[in-house]
Amino acid sequence: MKGIANAPVITELENGSIVTPKGFSAIGLHTGVKRKRLDLGAIYCDVPASAAAVYTCNRIQAAPLKVTKESIAQEGKIQALVVNSGNANACTGEKGLEDAYKMRNESAEHFTLPPHYVAVTSTGVIGEYLPMDKILPGIKELKPQSTLDAAESFNQAILTTDTINKKVCYQTVIDGKTISIGGVAKGSGMINPNMATMLSFVTTDANIESEVLQEALSSITNKTFNRITVDGDTSTNDMVVVMASGLAENDSLTQTHPDWEKFYAALKEVCESLAKQIARDGEGATKLIEVQVTGAKSDDEAGKVAKKIVGSDLVKSAIYGTDANWGRIICAVGYSGCDIDPDTIDIAIGPCQTLINSQPISFSEEEAKAYMEQNDTIQIKVDLHVGDGVGKAWGCDLSYDYVRINAGYRT
């Protein structure tokens, strides 16, 4: 039982997955798009599921995003979601779009569904055509199951350069009924080549209309997935999709439902957990960095400042070098573009207050170093003292020789 401060009680399910919510099954298999690893997966729902999605804000969007948007727009429902890894089907022109439709149609036929009940997505190299001779036969082999092993094979099939699986499952009680929310994600964080794509798929058996679900997802995405640093290189393929089967049979959720906050908190916790798992798995990363900003003009500005700090290569490399280099933190605050007072900034790194009212205060460099050496998650707290806005952001440190130059500099 995990208590969320000031939030309704929600429970994390250790062995939960995307097939924990009632009605869902999944599978992953190898078709040959990638050399050895699993590269095609599907999530299937026994009934048409209310669907919500958010997409990359890159003006160049991959073909499958266009097709999936069209599917969800038609009725707000999908029943199957088919993903391949190893090839992004991005910047592939007319033929790419045709291929995405073919992938959708083949899946619809295989699962005996109308095409608009199918979402498709791809992640991998940009600018190469999908190897349809591998994907189309692969689709015919997709036999989703409701086992943990099957969910695990789906998780594997969507990975690219990730070093660990990202998954999570929460439960809560709504109208006296237990509802589950399971999620999976891929994305190896920053400094990732064509594969920088972040994908996340969330399933739930909560009963909720797609419009309401969309509103919740958009709001939550801004505070979770959009608060992690990838590498500034917003992918052409980023996508988060939530599917809600309704099979928990609660009264349909709306913002006026007495248990609304429980559902919102559970969905937010699922997204935040996946976002942090992505940040922690940034290529070469050794630490998760969590920045909490308070006293901003607004929550939005707090989030913006937090993200600037955690996105700074200099801050990241200082953390890798276990150097309590608050100068780099205040520098990032200064160029955040947010409304600040240069003379009222407090900064703490873990247990060490390093700056009060923008003036350096004496702290133990040894204590700060020990804190950074001994913890997997590094907390940075900044109080701007110009308002009531609060917000968090997550990232990872920078390691390797790239950082060799930076990390040791101040010593």
Added chain:
Amino acid sequence: MKGIANAPVITELENGSIVTPKGFSAIGLHTGVKRKRLDLGAIYCDVPASAAAVYTCNRIQAAPLKVTKESIAQEGKIQALVVNSGNANACTGEKGLEDAYKMRNESAEHFTLPPHYVAVTSTGVIGEYLPMDKILPGIKELKPQSTLDAAESFNQAILTTDTINKKVCYQTVIDGKTISIGGVAKGSGMINPNMATMLSFVTTDANIESEVLQEALSSITNKTFNRITVDGDTSTNDMVVVMASGLAENDSLTQTHPDWEKFYAALKEVCESLAKQIARDGEGATKLIEVQVTGAKSDDEAGKVAKKIVGSDLVKSAIYGTDANWGRIICAVGYSGCDIDPDTIDIAIGPCQTLINSQPISFSEEEAKAYMEQNDTIQIKVDLHVGDGVGKAWGCDLSYDYVRINAGYRT
């Protein structure tokens, strides 16, 4: 004689320096702020020089910037500029401001000038107080000379992690008189820790009022210094200062002067050359990258798109890996925030056209690889086909293990 396309003829002077323009002398020496290397320098002008400056846009600004702004604001003239490296005097509160004033006053006394004829600037570690016991006695030893060796010692004194000196000198003829513009800069480009500061000092003997000079400098800075990538971490200490002695005795330059374009072109060439030298010396860099964008909605937008491309870690690491990875380039165009048409983008890497109307075209990967291996400067050309705007930006590739992960990926 270097011809600039469609611009008035200006001449690069191989052995020119900041003391080439009439009236200027300079010097650098070692005071102990840095362990071994030169760390204090001065530029002196025989007469009060018209001054113009641009400063960091970071909201957190170092103490010397405030003092220098005050100096220049008073009369638009300065006669001496004193710089230390090794310590930035940034985020040092009231005491830091007092120290900057002391540095200015000591310099004014030493050179027998009113304090507002003196500019001071610092570069180095943030958040530590200036070692005044080293700097103040050092100021008394500053004996500027008009020799190339003296100019060279000044250049050395402002460096931090730079691996090469950045300097340039151009001449042109105005009212039948030869005028010179000499410049020097420091800044080791991206991935640089507390020392990311870019400083540039330009001297000229042209006769020009400070308001006119300021207007030209601001306009030129936007197309040169502001078009190189440092590392996104805008320093608290960035500063460009131009001093014009007027001793060439041309008629005072204004935008209606018949030779205005020559002066503007020479000053722009000096700034562009210094900016490119900084980009080329980015830590770990092996190549200069020049991105040229045409067909944008405006010149501003072209510059913005160019800077996004050259600022992309993914593009930079592809160049290091000599991989003609146009997918990363179009991805950066997509998230530039500029007005584009996703279907009308052309991309060329050196001699290889890789994309026309956003569709991949066949090109020789071997030719592209050879081009990237054999050239020190890599040209990327992007045509957006939505307007007449043109612009350039410069950066460098990413090397080291940080890049090991990225560069080889598509192979």
